[in-house]
Amino acid sequence: IQRTFSIIKPDAVAKNLIGAIYSRFESAGLTILASKMIHMSQEQAEGFYAEHKGKPFFDGLVAFMTSGPVMVQVLEGENAVLANREIMGSTNPADAARGTIRADYATEVSENAVHGSDATESAAREIAYFFTDDEVC
Ligand code: ATP
Ligand code: MG
Numbered sequence: 001i002q003r004t005f006s007i008i009k010p011d012a013v014a015k016n017l018i019g020a021i022y023s024r025f026e027s028a029g030l031t032i033l034a035s036k037m038i039h040m041s042q043e044q045a046e047g048f049y050a051e052h053k054g055k056p057f058f059d060g061l062v063a064f065m066t067s068g069p070v071m072v073q074v075l076e077g078e079n080a081v082l083a084n085r086e087i088m089g090s091t092n093p094a095d096a097a098r099g100t101i102r103a104d105y106a107t108e109v110s111e112n113a114v115h116g117s118d119a120t121e122s123a124a125r126e127i128a129y130f131f132t133d134d135e136v137c
Helices: 010-014 018-027 042-048 058-065 080-088 101-105 120-130
Strands: 002-008 031-038 070-077 114-116
Touching: 002 018, 002 080, 002 120, 010 018, 010 058, 010 070, 018 031, 018 070, 018 080, 018 101, 042 058, 042 120, 070 080, 080 101, 080 114, 080 120
Parallel strands: none
Antiparallel strands: 002 070, 002 114, 031 070
């Protein structure tokens, strides 16, 4: 059993897709252990995406992620990191497999509906970035 960290990004929240995306998690066998709506500060978004600092899309990414509320959640299940990446689909919705969240709910690489941790190490770091231990059931 494994945990991963997920964000429903501002584009998907604005499109009223929280419930639809939560259904996808649960249908894939991913249990929601913790969840909250937040509006990220500039500092919070810059820190979260620190690995991308210096890339051409960094400023736009931070502006987008702070543009409105997001849902952050901890998901648990068998191979949760990979399972979540699979149901999310490729970073660029144009490349995402049919039936994935990004293929169905996003059109732009810059506004691609969801984030999911890419490894167990980043999952642990990202969970701790947004949740205290007592917030995770
Ligand atoms: P995420 O980390 O959000 O789960 P990912 O791991 O598939 O997505 P990364 O390479 O980590 O993709 O990029 C992080 C985020 O930065 C992407 O989800 C996307 O929103 C944005 N991004 C990545 N590449 C580009 C790009 N070429 N142009 C615009 N935005 C981009
Ligand atoms: Mg990533």
